Amino acid sequence: MTGAGGADRSPGDIAPVLVARVMLESLLPQLDRLFDYRIPDHLVGLAVPGVRVKVPLRSAGRVSRGYVIEVTSDAGYSGSLSEVDEVISPVPVLTTEVWALARRVADRAAGNASDVVRLAVPPRQVRVEKAWQLRQAVVAPPDSESTDSENTIAPETLTPPQITGYGPGAVEAALERRARFALAAVPTVTQTSAGDWVGQWATTMAAMAVFTLGLGRSSILVVPDYRDQDQLEAALQGLVSVGLLAVESIARVDARQSNSERYAHFLSCLEERPKIIVGNRSAIYAPAHSLGLIALWDEADPLHNEPLSPYVASRDVALVRQQQSGAALAFVSHSRSTFVERLVELDFVEEIAQNPRFLPHVVPTSSQASTDRFAQYARIPTSAWNTARKALETGPVLVQVARPGYAPVLACSSCAKPAHCQVCEGPLQAASRNARPSCGWCGAIAAQWSCQYCEGTSFRLVGNGSSRTAEDLGKAFPKTRVIVSDGTRSLTDVPAAPALVVATRGAEPVAAGGYHAVLLLDGERMLARESLTVAEECLRWWSNAIALAAPRAPAIIVGVGGELARTLVTWQQGRFAASELADRRTLRFPPAIRLATVRGTPESVASAVKELHDSVQGEDSAKIDVLGPVPDEGDFVRSIVRFDYSVGATVATTLRAAVIKNAANRRKPAGRPANYRTPPTLRVRFDDTEILD
């Protein structure tokens, strides 16, 4: 330990003691604050804000990794300081802006800032970093600024691409004044200058980003999955191909990237030059230089939810980052989520509607099966069958189904009760017509199955997965090519040639030129799911599928009537979202309120809930209520706290304090194996909407 070094300096010394305030890369809530370390002389100038460092913790010999957050000359800490051990890399990878974002996102969710930083900063790759540093030194000689900019005239400053489908200049104006807006995507497909077919939303977002680049600012474009990412990148490539965008201006954050690719793209974001950053939910944390736009495609897609602690969805991060950076914020989608609707009703987010209005041709149809013997094969109503047959003469037809596989459910052929696995009681299903039935949970083949109710030994197929629907459609349309796209084998695009494209919801490929008809077959089944948010979700899936149709091509929705059908026909998802939100308000369900799930020992949960009630007294006490506790895993219990947005900060700080308090007193492992890890006695998770399903 070298702590005595600081004490040797007399107060009158010339050299001021430089102190690095360091965030430790620790999972422990107790350590989620800044620690002060003296910067030794040989690291002065190297230990700057943003760099990764190694520092001693508690005693010499034990080192922890961390990031320098701040360098000051006056230590806030009165005890004797240890010294920074080592600067791991000179590159300041944690920018001031991203640190501030991580801190606030963590605070909002009662989580560790270091957990958020781990999402924001990819693991270091030494070779990649060395190569980048070398390139930086060569590319940017500090003296030749004028000639440099002449050589690399940003093409995007020459001719901004049109943002069509809205009032002239409407989107551009919103971007210029850095507005927060919900943008209704034009529900059709379009061809890029490079010849690729993409959803028009992709070209809209690409044009928005290029326009922002023309303002000298970066954009972050966040999409839920890689198929959306491919469309958006194709749209950007289209602008590259006509010289409206330089390919070096695009940076990627992609789940498919290798560690070195990811780090290379991350480093490129750190460069001074504004960029268009395209990626999945992690992209929301990219260290964009001079951020001018944050745009989310289809914000309600569950893939925007971060599965890692502290589980903050990209839209929540986007809202925090928008406030910190002052960038424009765009929620682009076909349907309107209740979440965005709430922000619109608060006038926190403005609406930009289509202008002129492009209306898909949606036809609701009753689910009554046809009397036509061909249509009966596929259980398709006559009108839908006729539509499909006619459309198939000229181009591809999309058939959206609810579930993948063949027959999702098997039943006993004598008593009709659902068949269960004899190993684990899971549901049995069939992979194809002749496949041996297997368990959907444990995968065991049901070899010598007998019904637990009536001793029957044969099955009946119940329900239709994508491949069974495909098989049936193949019989109904004998000469037609049938393409299946589902969770296991999903396609990004299909050609313009006639074909039946059977896809599970969310896995629909883009067709060149758009589908000549869209059939939404499993509406009833999709709606039958027992969930509070099922209507909102169905509307999103259906809207997205309908938006893949060619202009004026019919989209037939089978077996769905009432308000949902009316919403699709009039394409007024906003109105539906408003009535959904009103229902959630009366029920006190998200997004009308927020949630915090508190799990732990009965005592720790009870005391956390008590502190919560103590922290919001008086008139605010009505803004919070607690459901439970109910039994959870082990001998733990779970309570759900519902609270108004206005007391969110209080709830988060109170629960955070309870987590830290409980982190200290660990329970003794009574009679547990030696390697047993004691779980924390209190865990908190914010805005887990699945908990109410």
Add this chain to the structure above:
DNA sequence: AGCACGCCGACT
């Protein structure tokens, strides 16, 4: 998490 400090039981 680790690791030190601290205050009670059976041992050379």
Add this chain to the structure above:
DNA sequence: GTCGGCGTGCTC
């Protein structure tokens, strides 16, 4: 007397 049990608390 003291070696060591692990409950409690801190980490710049």
